[in-house]
Amino acid sequence: KKRYNIALLPGDGIGPEVISVAKNVLQKAGFLQGLEFDFQEMPFGGAALDLVGVPLPEETSTAAKQSDAVLLGAIGGYKWDKNEKHLRPEMGLLHLRRDLKVFANLRPATVLPQLVDASTLKKEVAEGVDMMIVRELIGGIYFGEPRGITINENGEEVGVNTEIYAAHEIDRIARVAFETARKRRGKLCSVDKANVLDASILWRKRVTALASEYPDVELSHMYVDNAAMQLIRYPKQFDTIVTNNIFGDILSDEASMITGSIGMLPSASLGESGPGLFEPIHGSAPDIAGQDKANPLATILSAAMLLKYGLGEEKAAKRIEDAVLDALNKGFRTGDIYSPGNKLVGCKEMGEEVLKSL
Amino acid sequence: KKRYNIALLPGDGIGPEVISVAKNVLQKAGFLQGLEFDFQEMPFGGAALDLVGVPLPEETSTAAKQSDAVLLGAIGGYKWDKNEKHLRPEMGLLHLRRDLKVFANLRPATVLPQLVDASTLKKEVAEGVDMMIVRELIGGIYFGEPRGITINENGEEVGVNTEIYAAHEIDRIARVAFETARKRRGKLCSVDKANVLDASILWRKRVTALASEYPDVELSHMYVDNAAMQLIRYPKQFDTIVTNNIFGDILSDEASMITGSIGMLPSASLGESGPGLFEPIHGSAPDIAGQDKANPLATILSAAMLLKYGLGEEKAAKRIEDAVLDALNKGFRTGDIYSPGNKLVGCKEMGEEVLKSL
Ligand SMILES: CC(C)[C@H](C(=O)O)[C@@H](O)C(=O)O
Ligand SMILES: CC(C)[C@H](C(=O)O)[C@@H](O)C(=O)O
Numbered sequence: 001k002k003r004y005n006i007a008l009l010p011g012d013g014i015g016p017e018v019i020s021v022a023k024n025v026l027q028k029a030g031f032l033q034g035l036e037f038d039f040q041e042m043p044f045g046g047a048a049l050d051l052v053g054v055p056l057p058e059e060t061s062t063a064a065k066q067s068d069a070v071l072l073g074a075i076g077g078y079k080w081d082k083n084e085k086h087l088r089p090e091m092g093l094l095h096l097r098r099d100l101k102v103f104a105n106l107r108p109a110t111v112l113p114q115l116v117d118a119s120t121l122k123k124e125v126a127e128g129v130d131m132m133i134v135r136e137l138i139g140g141i142y143f144g145e146p147r148g149i150t151i152n153e154n155g156e157e158v159g160v161n162t163e164i165y166a167a168h169e170i171d172r173i174a175r176v177a178f179e180t181a182r183k184r185r186g187k188l189c190s191v192d193k194a195n196v197l198d199a200s201i202l203w204r205k206r207v208t209a210l211a212s213e214y215p216d217v218e219l220s221h222m223y224v225d226n227a228a229m230q231l232i233r234y235p236k237q238f239d240t241i242v243t244n245n246i247f248g249d250i251l252s253d254e255a256s257m258i259t260g261s262i263g264m265l266p267s268a269s270l271g272e273s274g275p276g277l278f279e280p281i282h283g284s285a286p287d288i289a290g291q292d293k294a295n296p297l298a299t300i301l302s303a304a305m306l307l308k309y310g311l312g313e314e315k316a317a318k319r320i321e322d323a324v325l326d327a328l329n330k331g332f333r334t335g336d337i338y339s340p341g342n343k344l345v346g347c348k349e350m351g352e353e354v355l356k357s358l
Numbered sequence: 359k360k361r362y363n364i365a366l367l368p369g370d371g372i373g374p375e376v377i378s379v380a381k382n383v384l385q386k387a388g389f390l391q392g393l394e395f396d397f398q399e400m401p402f403g404g405a406a407l408d409l410v411g412v413p414l415p416e417e418t419s420t421a422a423k424q425s426d427a428v429l430l431g432a433i434g435g436y437k438w439d440k441n442e443k444h445l446r447p448e449m450g451l452l453h454l455r456r457d458l459k460v461f462a463n464l465r466p467a468t469v470l471p472q473l474v475d476a477s478t479l480k481k482e483v484a485e486g487v488d489m490m491i492v493r494e495l496i497g498g499i500y501f502g503e504p505r506g507i508t509i510n511e512n513g514e515e516v517g518v519n520t521e522i523y524a525a526h527e528i529d530r531i532a533r534v535a536f537e538t539a540r541k542r543r544g545k546l547c548s549v550d551k552a553n554v555l556d557a558s559i560l561w562r563k564r565v566t567a568l569a570s571e572y573p574d575v576e577l578s579h580m581y582v583d584n585a586a587m588q589l590i591r592y593p594k595q596f597d598t599i600v601t602n603n604i605f606g607d608i609l610s611d612e613a614s615m616i617t618g619s620i621g622m623l624p625s626a627s628l629g630e631s632g633p634g635l636f637e638p639i640h641g642s643a644p645d646i647a648g649q650d651k652a653n654p655l656a657t658i659l660s661a662a663m664l665l666k667y668g669l670g671e672e673k674a675a676k677r678i679e680d681a682v683l684d685a686l687n688k689g690f691r692t693g694d695i696y697s698p699g700n701k702l703v704g705c706k707e708m709g710e711e712v713l714k715s716l
Contacts, residue, residue, distance in 0.1 A: 085556075085559065088553065090553045090554065094554070120479055120480055120483045120590055120591060120592075121478055121479060121480070121590075122478055122479070122480055125478045141499075141521060141555065142554055144518075147555075147556050148556050149556050149559065149560050152524060154524075156524050156525045156526060157524070157525045157560055158522060158523070158524045158525070158560070159522070159523050159555075159556050159557035159558070159559060159560030159561065160502075160520065160521065160522045160556060160557060161520075161521040161522075161555045161556055161557050162518065162519075162520055162521070163499060163518065163519040163520070163521065164516060164517070164518045164519075165516070165517050166510060166514050166515070166516045167514045167515045167516070168514060193604070193607075195446065195448045196448065196452070196500055197499065197505075197517075197519045198443075198505050198506050198507050198517050198518060198519055199517035199518060199519050200517070201443065201507065201517060202507050202515055202516070202517030203517065224607075224608055225607045225608050225610075225611040226611065228586070228608045228609070228611050228612040228615075229611045229612060229614070229615035229620070230615075231612075232478055232479075232590065232612065232615045232616060233478060233615055234478075246551070247608075249551075249582075249583045250582055250583050250586045250605075250608060251586070252583075253583040253584065253586050253587045254586040254587060254589075254590065254612065256587070257586075257587035257590045257591055258590060262587070
């Protein structure tokens, strides 16, 4: 039997609920494929702040680094919103990404036929949307130095951040994107602001230079403002998108909302080697925390990505994806994706249904 | 009779067509209110590059600065896309904004009842959308230093830009936004990324500090990634949005696409004093240039903004706005906003119709 160590980071809000459900699904799907998991649950985010005063305790970082893959729930909440910057749950997440060196964030945005009505886009625009956003995750303006708030020569406060990309940082994310596009429909759109930003000029130059190594992939370029429009105008034009950290943050959230079912969308963050980080793209939803209302499918599908991208266990991953579709086909819906004629269930019951379908 | 000097910068692509139509409308609306205009047409963008080798000739900058207001068409085209950065039409626009010190870019995004079907959003989501995006236009990462592409200690290329805001730059744009919200529905949403960026932390702090001076305005804050989602999920929640240069670039394009009629949307860029810059938010559309297919309404409505915000001639502005609505009510449509049952017209004919309606 193959054994894997999985670090579980439930985090805050609905995090613990969705993680507990996803853990059971992961366990059963693995069992059916002859895999065994050792789960290690660690404090993270606001939960860790309350417990030990920092959002990413040393032990949590170490456990994550020593695991085979990390499954994360969600972080943050009103309670810690007024904390100083370094004592905010979000900082824990940024440091965890950095510690794990997971530079490539894969965010699928898919409109399932079962859920096409959940989109605020017209049916004919939303239906069939199936794209993958590849976002650079540990560079750019999120981490660039110098940064901070200082006083200038007029005695005035000045806030500074640095958008910075070295050639090798662009190359490695571009390669992940070309490989991803190659396994999909062979179209890659690189998004930048090369008409204004120097960092984007270098970005475009490096991505363009790599294209000759991927003759089977059709590369195009788009400015970020235009991309924000095109995602609404005609989202089906996109297959794979690659972009920097901040543009990826914005565009992937926009794309996920186009699907209308943000409670359904998983993500994978991967490095050159070492454990990947898998998490739903939704937040911690403190308003519905502890009420058994959360949609666990994004976390369950993140567990599927963990199997596929993190452990190379494609068959077990496929089992989970199929089970999720089966539960949807049977009409089970949590509140966020409910429409009349379907069966409204809570977080746990949705988990039970996926387990049954496995 | 009041006389005003208007600098006309037709620019590239469809720019000259829409400017020529908008000029006639401006002239007639002014005439009806007892205003006279001296128009000075100057080369700008790609047209200036072809003529004198730079996108913003000294004479054009001077004419703009000495005018009472500047009306701009559009810039850019395939022809100049491969130029070095400082020889691109876009750089002319950035320098013009800087020269005119127009730090406040007002971009309305309104869904007209006549055109609600043009949106890719569902009717019930799109209808009634009416927001104003106030974008900081001459600061932030667009202009911050250091910037450029350099070689690091490993002999590798590195691209750098600097997001930087001083307190007074935030304060002055925030004031414009509070004033704008006050004249609208009294709601202001400030968009930033204060959970990650130091420049955003200062932004939020300064905007928050000003709120006490505008007790009649309800201030809220939103992260930029969430804003990109909320614009699609429930755009009616927004009245006035204020944000930095790069986020404003992305979100205002997203918001304009939500209306489905980007060929309809004007913009105004204003400084503390001195001439404002008025331009449609659409681009130069080289693919349809010279074919009399362009929608001139965005430029005509920019002329209305010029009258209202640039010259304080609200009555003349209102005449233009009413005439545009009248032409739409009569069913006249250019190709971009055409739907069956209406009358398809070209750029010039649409201009004639607006003139008739004046
Ligand atoms: C919580 C925040 C720091 C984070 C980010 O900006 O990366 C989130 O928005 C995301 O996209 O995962
Ligand atoms: C053309 C480009 C430099 C410009 C910008 O980024 O400001 C445009 O996108 C705009 O929004 O007016």
